[in-house]
Amino acid sequence: MGNLKSLPALIGSALVIMGILYIAFHFIFLDLFVDLWWFESLKLENYFWLKLLYKYLLSGAVTLGFFAIFFLHFWIASSYLGLNPPDDVRHDVAKRQKFQKIANTFMSGSAKVYTPISLVLAIIIAIPFYTQWETALLYFFGSNSGVNDNVYGQDISFYLLFYPVYQLVQQELLGTAILIFAMIAALYWLEHTLIPNQRKDYPKGAKIHLSLLLGFVVGFVVWGFMLQRFALLHTDSHEPIFYGPGFIELRYQLPLIWAAIGTFLATAVTAGLFIFWPKHRIKTPFLVSLTAFVCVLVLPKIGFIPSLLQRYLVNPNPVKTEKPFIQNNIDATLAAYQLGNIKQADVSINLNAAKDIETWGTQKRFENIPVWDREFIIDSYRQLQEIRPYYHFRSVDEDRYFVLDHLRQVNISARELNTSKLPQEAKNWENLHLRYTHGYGAVISPAAQDADKPQVWYLRDLNMTSDIGLSTAHPDIYYGQEQFDYAIVPNKLDIVGIAGTDPSQNEAYHGEGGIPIASTFRKALFAIYLHDEKIFFSTNIASDSRLKIHRNISERVAKLAPFLRLDKDPYLVITKDRFYWLMDAYTVSDKYPVSKPTDSDFGQGQQRFNYIRNSVKVVVDAFDGDVDFYIAEPKDPIIQAYHNAYPNLFKNLADMPADLRSHLRYPRDLYTIQMQMYAKYHQNSPELFYEQAETWQFANVRDKPVLPYYQTMDFGNCNDSEEFVLINPMTPVNRNNLSMIGVASTIDSRQCGKDYQPSITVYQFGKDVQVNGPAQIEALTQQVPEISAQFTLWGQSESIVEMGRMIILPMGNTVLYVQPIYIASVKNKMPELTRVIVSIGNETVMDKTIAGAFEKLKQIFIKNAGPVSRVMPTIPPQ
Structure with a gap:
């Protein structure tokens, strides 16, 4: 009968065990086996085991550490009282037996009770470390970059690699210290209450223990105040003028943080003396320090004080008052987006482009206009x-x-x-x-x-x-x-x-x-x-x-290196042996001090950041699936930390096969982000930056921005050899005339070597001659009788006329505009290239070939030789 009653329990236990085994097999061992075999197929099994080692070593060490902290304090608290009963208990057998029984409960029974409690608490506290173990990995393998920020003088690596770990550790340790202090205080009270005939005052050892715990709480709170200083570096209260801390933050809020640290320490010391040492129980120092601390905490919440400072000190002289802080924002943003070394070239526009056509209008040059x-x-x-x-x-x-x-x-x-x-x-x-x-x-x-x-x-x-x-x-x-x-x-x-x-x-x-x-x-x-x-x-x-x-190559690379952000535009390369996919990968951070943030989805979800490097070039074999990671930006402290942690994963860019290295290019996503920033931050003095008179935007045509596009061309920099570059035209904000043309290259224009040396050159136009933007050129094109008549004729047939992307290139002392015209059938919509429109100076022609268009322009300029207007034709605002 007894066996029958226990049968359901046995069945239930068996089902639970089978369920646990199934979950363990399916979600742990099976995934582990398949992942291991997959990494082995890529010859990256060492990297696989190293990742597991780091993950579980760090997570296990953190859990063990917190377990030891909890258990140690519980053991001290549970074993301290009851060791020395009062004198009147020592001679009373009954009381002594009762005393000893309760004491034994706290002393010998503590391991059975506090071990599981300590383990559960340690796991709960350590959960954030399980999900952010790679953040901790950067801390252990990171090193200084040698570049300091302009506000606190800290190395940039401190913010990118160490600061996030300090934030996490401070929060966890503060929470742990408060929890332990509360639980140990309750335990001492419980022991003191349950053990009979204890003296009224707590023993000195208990007071020392609680004082130490309170000291830890105080220390971690002070550490939190210290870290709070760095949060000021990411304030956006001065947007849209500038980003980062200004006069109010660094001259008012920062001193208050230091004052909060001082008054909090004074409050903690006087409170400790008042609570644990009755002989020194004097209320006045405690009340004074507590009042001062509360006042310092409340002051930042009182809005009228910063408002008064802003109104009477900053607003009357904004540039003078905020000048060093605006400069900090400019310098940090240019450095964080690698814009500090942009080369600027001032271009004088000559509308009589006859000489430029003679020089640049060669077959070799216009054969590559896309x-x-x-x-x-x-x-x-x-x-x-x-x-x-x-x-x-x-x-x-x-x-x-x-x-x-x-x-x-x-x-x-x-x-x-x-x-x-x-x-x-x-x-x-x-x-x-x-x-x-x-x-x-x-x-x-x-x-x-x-x-x-x-x-x-x-x-x-x-x-x-x-x-x-x-x-x-x-x-x-x-x-x-x-x-x-x-x-x-x-x-x-x-x-x-x-x-x-x-x-x-x-x-x-x-x-x-x-x-x-x-x-x-x-x-x-x-x-x-x-x-x-x-x-x-x-x-x-x-x-x-x-x-x-x-x-899927993006999924494949993301599974191998989830810490990299991938460019949305992988590209195919053909070699004598097989096809390869080349991908650009980035390291990003939102912790760079005083740098203006932006965001991008990178095809992996929207992410906000204020630091980016194209640190890695990824090669994926389209036939076998092998993946190779090459470091393209060795000065990036983030990728160096990962390289130190995973030395077998990354290779030097020089080790990339030559037939692949020759196809490296400047990433389009990166250049777009950089130009979005440079459109404002090229104004690199606080006075210009505050005025914002020279702010740019992407050129617009037909209500769409002209995003960066690739162009192969000989710019006359390196012995008549072509460069594969990214072109980006920009106009003033809310205007259509051209301000600049940005060119991002991958070769060193000084040494003219073939090594990958990314750089940006900005061709900036003066204000004496207006240079038309793409929207204005399109409008002027419609004013040419021959072109408008042809468009009207095409529109009468069952065809769709499409105007392609306008190519805008600096060409000597002028600007070349090329726009393809496509015709597509209404039925199949397959486009046919039917004409190209070419514009130089103040002349626009249309032809079937660029060579023919150049010849027409040459004849026009020869015919019109002589004095020419210094102003390009414009159209009235729409």
């Missing part, structure tokens, strides 16, 4: 080159290759796999995971082409046709930007004619990427991991098959 925008040519790629329903061109990248005697700018796009386009009846498990496993090849076309001519191709079709010798041994693309599902290759299926043009082609995958399946045991684990039993029961999976997972 009249095919990637936003337009993607439609042509999709309609002409996807070929099979399961292939897809996701996006077009811009790059440059040395072909046909010089460096030429090209558009390139990967032909990736997209199984969503398969017929519904073909979307079965075998097709999706064993047959249709990868994309194939790419298309490449020159960015500069003549209008009204067939599309020129450098690489095309599934047989990888190239008239200029481009080829690759392994055109298969198993890893890319699409949302790939898992694939298992090679396998026993006879896969015919899916990738290439030969229907009999059935070559199996022969790379090294992916996790080897190897055994039935692994098949079973993969089936459980991927929630797909077909993996285990499929007879088409061979012993040499490999499981390919995490095939």
Whole structure:
């Protein structure tokens, strides 16, 4: 009968144990095994174990430390009282036995009670460290940068690496100290109450213990006040004029923080004397210090005092009063966004551009003007080159290759796999995971082409046709930007004619990427991991098959290095052996002192920051999936800390293969962020910054900003060699005329070497001659009779006329404007390049080729030789 009654309990216990084992296996051991095998397939198993070691070593050490703190104080408090009973108890057997029994409860029973309590409290307190263990990792492996901030003179690394840890530790230790003090005080009171015939006063040892605990609380509160000083560096109360602390913060609030520290210490000392030492129980010092402390705490909350200071001291002389603080903001922001070394070149505009056309209008130079925008040519790629329903061109990248005697700018796009386009009846498990496993090849076309001519191709079709010798041994693309599902290759299926043009082609995958399946045991684990039993029961999976997972390159890199922020625009590079994806990765922080914050989503969610470095260049093998991280900014203290922690993960940029290193480029996302900041912070004196008379904005046309675009061009800097640069035109705020053209390059214009040396040059125009912006050029274009008549004629047919992105380039002592015109059919909407509009000085022409347009302009300038107006034509405000 007794056995029957215990049966439900046994069954319940068994179910609980089975549930715990299932959860432990599925969410801990299974993920651990698969992740380990995946890291091993990437030859990064050392990095995998190192991450685990750091994570659990730091988390375990913190938990153990807090456990020791809690248990030590509980043990001291529980074992102190009861050791020396009063004299009247010593001679009374009954009382002594009762005394000893209660004392034993506190003394010998404490381990059983306080051990689990200490462990639970330690885990709860340490939870923030479990989620922020990498923050602590930077603390242990970080080092000084050698650059100090202008306010407190601290090394920048203190804010980027150490300050976040100090904030976390101070909050946790203060909470722990308060909790322990409260619990130990209660425990002493309980012991004192329960043990009979104790003296009225607490023993000296208990007072010392509580005094020490109170001292810890005081110390951590003072530390919090000290850290509060650094919070002033991120005040935004002076926005939109400037960011960071000003006169009020550093001349009023900062002294109050120091006063709070002094009065709080005085209050704590006098309170301790008053509570624990009755002989010194004098109320006056305590009351005076407490009153002073409360007053100091309340003063910052009283708004009229800062208002009076602002009204009568700052506002009458704002620039004079706030000058050093505005300068701090300017210097910090320029440094945090790497804008301090921008080269500025003042350009004198000569509207008679005959000499500039003669010098710059060579075939080599205008062959690289990108009249095919990637936003337009993607439609042509999709309609002409996807070929099979399961292939897809996701996006077009811009790059440059040395072909046909010089460096030429090209558009390139990967032909990736997209199984969503398969017929519904073909979307079965075998097709999706064993047959249709990868994309194939790419298309490449020159960015500069003549209008009204067939599309020129450098690489095309599934047989990888190239008239200029481009080829690759392994055109298969198993890893890319699409949302790939898992694939298992090679396998026993006879896969015919899916990738290439030969229907009999059935070559199996022969790379090294992916996790080897190897055994039935692994098949079973993969089936459980991927929630797909077909993996285990499929007879088409061979012993040499490999499981390919995490095939989206952004997801893949983020899983390997979650501390990096990724550029939203990976780009494809073709080599003789295979395709590679190149990605720019950033380290960011929101703790840089006095620097103006901004935000970006980086494709991984919106994040606010005020410091950014393009610290890492990432290379992903599109065939095997291997990932390599190369440090591009070794002076960045954040990436140096990670490099110290994970020495096997990162490589030197010089170790990157030369055929990949030649395709490094200035990141578009970074340059956009930098120019957003520089638009205001190029005014680098407090007087100019306060006036904001020279603030810029991105040039606008048709209510859209002209964002940075790539251009391959010889700027005459390095022995007639072309540079692959980012161009960014800007106008004054709320105006359309051009203020500057920013050029971001990757080579050192002084040494003219091939090493990656990113730099920015700003070509700034004087105010004596107005330089028209893209919106004004478009409006002036409509005023040219020949062009407006042609637009009217095109609009009468069943066609859509599209004006492409305007290319704006500094060209000698003038500015070149090139705008492609596309015509697309209403039915298929595939654009055709039909004309290019070219404008220089005060002349605008339209032609089928840029060479023809240059020749027309040359003739116009020769015809109009003589005195010319120094003012470019303008249009009235709209």
